[in-house]
Amino acid sequence: MAPLLFLIVAEGLGGLVKETRNLKLLSSILVSKDNLHVCLQQFVDDTLIFLELKIENVIIEKNILRWFEILAGFRVNFHKCSLGSIGVQDGFVISFARLLTCGCFRVPFVYLGVLVGVNAHREGIWNLVLVKL
Template sequence: LKVDFEKAYDSVSWSFVLYMLRRFGFQDKWIGWIGECLRTSSMSVLVNGSPTTEFSMQKGIRQGDPLAPFLFVLVAEGLTGLVREASNSDLFRGIKVGSKGELVNILQYADDTIFVGEASVENVRTLKVILRGFELASGLKVNFYKSCLGAIGVGRETLISFAEILHCKLSNIPFVYLGIPIGANPRRSKTWQPVVLSFKKKLSSWRASTLSQSPLHHILHLI
């Protein structure tokens, strides 16, 4: 299940941000600073191209604020914790990958989140409970209409029944997550053609830039 959060940055609960800071062991002084930054923040909106008078915020973290991505990652870690507890209690079953059988049940990058697990109705219902509980605690609400459910080796009728429980739409397989095709055969060169094309476009734009050979060589080496 690939979930889409409604206005992710705008709906975060401040109390949940401070709670997660405490859970991660931040000192009270630092938590007080963060709380003051949140409470004294203000914003304005554009009306016909002109900004309104600034007004105080009651929730959310401002996009563009250097602290915002770090605070959001802490908030998202709360969801990871819920999935971990559900997995430890055998309420949600992920999948094991690799020769060492590493358990994978959730993948997160900023506000991009994918749940990975066995195709069972128990897993689907547990996910719905987890997401609802996380919404009540953090303020982050899942837009199920934009969220997508996909599976490999699962009948379409079964997949449709799962989607009806979550009230989400079905995802095509393969799909792209963070630029990487998921569900495609990794041994086929065709699978990686879009990725290679994307790299070529970026490299061509760098080639046309005014970078000297030394910085350009350093960037290519990092890739």
């Protein structure tokens, strides 16, 4: 029963992020020519939030996470959280990570056993996945 309850609560976080984006308080990432925006992806107990890396988004996201803690009764472990970017100077990423009290990561990185941020057509990239299988 506990995993089901966690998923229900995690949906609440998704709702907070999506509603904030719908109100145009957050600016998400455009991922296609068809005007498809990605803001939030959740997989079990992992949540990936995709935003334009600017100070307004960082402050609003920190507030969303605090509201989530209050409403759900959960604690967000910021020491297990990481902030990363593509095409943004390291100084901005480091200062934003300090504001969130979390770590930083660089692309490429491993997520769920898959190397993210590299050319997926290269044969050697999938060796890590094959070893795990």
